[in-house]
Amino acid sequence: MLQAFSAQVDAAIEVRSSSCLGQCGNGPMVLVLPDQVWYSAVQPIEVTIVVDRHLHHDQPVCNLLYRKFHPPSL
Numbered sequence: 731m732l733q734a735f736s737a738q739v740d741a742a743i744e745v746r747s748s749s750c751l752g753q754c755g756n757g758p759m760v761l762v763l764p765d766q767v768w769y770s771a772v773q774p775i776e777v778t779i780v781v782d783r784h785l786h787h788d789q790p791v792c793n794l795l796y797r798k799f800h801p802p803s804l
Contacts, residue, residue, distance in 0.1 A: 768796035
């Protein structure tokens with residue numbers, strides 16, 4: 731995942747690896763800071779979507795959100 735994100739972003743976006751975020755059983759996990767948006771079970775093919783929609787256009791990718799921290803709206 732780290733390599734997939736690093737290949738997709740420009741120099742204005744920093745990509746970092748992390749140790750376990752306490753949700754490893756739901757991974758691969760992606761945490762977007764400073765937004766505090768968590769994505770779970772992200773697959774390499776979905777990286778382009780996260781980069782384009784969230785990182786470039788500030789629109790979270792609803793179907794990838796980690797529902798424990800981002801429950802669906804009623």
